[in-house]
Amino acid sequence: MAEAKVLHRGIRRLAGWAVWSFFSEIQVIGGDNVPEDGPLIVAATHHNMMLDPAVLSTQFPHRRILNYWTKASLFANKVAAWVLLSSGNIPVDRKSKDNQVLFRGTFEALSRGEAVALFPEGTSYTEPAIMQVKDGASWAGLEYTKWVVQNADMTKNKDLKIVPVGIVYTNKSKYRSRVLLEFGRPISMSDYSEQFLSTTAGEPRAAVKKLTARIESDLLRFTVNAPDWDTLFAARMARDLLWEKENSIPLEDFVVVSQTLVDLFATPDATPNIVHVRRRLLEYYSLLKTSKLTHATLTDLPLPRNLSPHITVPLPSRLRTLILLIRDTVAVLVRLPFFAFPLMVHFPAYIAAKWAERLVEDEEETMAQNKIVFGLVLLLVTYPMVFYFLWALFLYTRIGALVAAGTVWLFAVYHVKLIDDNYEHAKRLIAAWRVLVGVWIPKKWDISATALKQYTVPETPPDNPWIDRPRSRQSSSPHLSSSPSTSSPTPGTSSPDPASKPSSPSTPNKTQKKKRKPPTRRLIKHVLRARVEAARALASFIRALGSAPRDKRVLAAEHLATLYGGFAEAPPSLSPDPLGSTPQEPKRQGFRYAHEVIQFLQDHGANIARLQTTIADDYWAAALSSDGEYDSGSEADTSKSMSKDNEDLVWIAPLVQTH
Structure with missing residues (x-):
C-alpha cells in the first residue's frame, strides 16, 4: 500500500x-x-x-x-x-x-x-x-x-x-x-x-x-543571477520601465530578458554614466517599495494633466476632469456586485494570509508559504460550511449533495476567474486616489528631503545563516563584480557529507530594526519625480549604448555569451581566488556586444520609445520637479535636465528604426 x-x-x-x-x-x-x-x-x-x-x-x-x-x-x-x-x-x-x-x-x-x-x-x-x-x-x-x-x-x-x-x-x-x-x-x-x-x-x-x-x-x-542586490534591483526597475505591463514579458522570455539586464548593470564600464543611472533606478525602486506602489499601476492611472494643482485651468474644465476620475471610480465599483459575494466569503482568508505574511516579513522565501497555508486552512473550514448549508437546502439528499458539491466547486472557480481583473482594477483605483491626495496636500505636509534619503536606498533581505558564503562573494565590490557565471561559488565547497545538517553559524544573524514607513501621501510627489528621473536616466543609458562603437562589449552570463557573444580572458580583478590565498589561472569572461543587446531587448518587446512618453508627457512629475524643491541631488537644475531630455529622446525613434 x-x-x-x-x-x-x-x-x-x-x-x-x-x-x-x-x-x-x-x-x-x-x-x-x-x-x-x-x-x-x-x-x-x-x-x-x-x-x-x-x-x-x-x-x-x-x-x-x-x-x-x-x-x-x-x-x-x-x-x-x-x-x-x-x-x-x-x-x-x-x-x-x-x-x-x-x-x-x-x-x-x-x-x-x-x-x-x-x-x-x-x-x-x-x-x-x-x-x-x-x-x-x-x-x-x-x-x-x-x-x-x-x-x-x-x-x-x-x-x-x-x-x-x-x-x-x-x-x-x-x-x-x-x-x-x-x-x-x-x-x-x-x-x-x-x-x-x-x-x-x-x-x-x-x-x-x-x-x-x-x-x-x-x-x-x-535562473536569474546577479552579483549583488543593487544590480538585481536596478535590473528589475529597468525591466519594469521597458515592459510597463505587469505580465507583458512572456514567461519563456522572462529569465533571459532579466539576466540580460542584470549583466548590463553588472558591467562597470557599460556607459560613462552608469553609476548615475543605477542610482536613479534604485531610488525609484526603493520609493515604490516604500509607498507600496508599482510602476505598472502608476502608468495606468487615469490622472490627466489639467487635474494637477500646478497647472492653471478654468474651474469648469478641472471639475469635468474630476468628474471623469469619479466616473472611472464608479465604473470599477459597478463590477463589485458581481464579485461581492465571493469576495465576502474569501475575505477572512485574505486577512489571515496578510497577517501570516507579516509574521515572516524578514523571510521572503517563507511569505508565500504562510499566505497559502493560513488561507487554505480557513478555506478548508469555509467551503465545507457552504457545502453543508447548500446540502441542507436540498434536505440532505444524495442529489442534493452532488449539487452542493458542484456549486462549491464552481464557486471556487468563479472566484479565481474573477480575481485577476478585479484585483488589478482595485489596485489602480486605490493608487489613483492615493496619488491625487498626495499631489493636492499642502507642501508643508510632504516628507522633507533630509528624511527622504533613508527611503531612497532599497532594503536588502538579511543574510541567511545557513549559506556557505565563498569569500570571493563577500569581498567583491558591487561595481567591480563579474557576471554571475564567473562569480558563482565553486561547486562542492560544502561538507563532504551530502545529507548532513548545516552547521550553526559562527555569528548569529542580528535582526535589523525596521524603518517606520511614512504614509504614502507624503511620498507621492517624490515617487512621481523619481519616476521621470529614472526614465530619463535609463533613456540616456540606452542612448549611450546605442551610439557606442560596434565593438563595445558588456558582460554576459556564460550561457548567454555562448548564444549571442563570446569569451575573453577576464582581468585579474574579475577572477578572484575563491579561498583568497593563491592566485588562480585567468578565467574566461563572457561578453556580448552592446548593439546586439539593444536589438535583443527590442526584439523581445522592450518599448524603448515609451520612455519618451514617460519623460515628456508626464506633466504631473514635470510640474512637481519644476520648482526644484523635490530634486534630491540632480546633476543639473531641472530646466537644464528637461531640455537635455529632449536631446536624449531625439535618438530613440531613429534607433528603433535602424535596429
Missing part, C-alpha cells in the same frame, strides 16, 4: 488547488526532457520553501510521483513509516558515515524505477543569485551506480538519469504572480561512473565535483 503512494496523491491534489489559486500562470519548459519511466533524480532550485515541492510535484511531467528525503529516525514507528512512505518520503540515515547506508532508501526507490526529488542548494533562501550547490545529488546518483554493480541481480533499473530543474517566480511572495519551471536535459551517470568507480585515490570525489559542476551550470542557466 505504501508503494501506491495513496496519501501522496491526495496531498498533491490539495497542493494543486492551492498552487492554482495562488499563481495566475504556471509554465513548463523542457517537459520532454523528463523520462516517462525508469530511475530518476530531480535536482531543483529551492528559493520558496514549501512552494517549491508543491509546484514541482503538481507540475511534474507525466504525472510521475516524486519521493523526498526524510530523516530515517522518523520511520521507526510502523504507522509513521506507512504515513511517510505513502505520502512520498524515503528515509535518509544522516547519522551514518557510509554512503551506501545513508542512501539505502534512495537506492530501493530508484531500483523500483521511481523518481527522487531533492534540492542541492541544501536550504531555501533569498539571495540575488544561486549561492551554493552541494554534492548531495551527485553523491546519491554515483553511489547508486556502485550499488547497482554490487547488486546487479536485484534490479533491472540500472540506467539512472539526473534532471536539473529551475523554478523561477516572477515575484515569489506576491499573490497572483507567475511561475516558470524549466527542465534540463537528463544527465547520464555513464559519463561519470568510470571515474567514480576507480580505485585511484581522489578520483571518486573528483567525479562527484565534476557532476555537481554540471548540475550547477544548468541551474544557473535556468
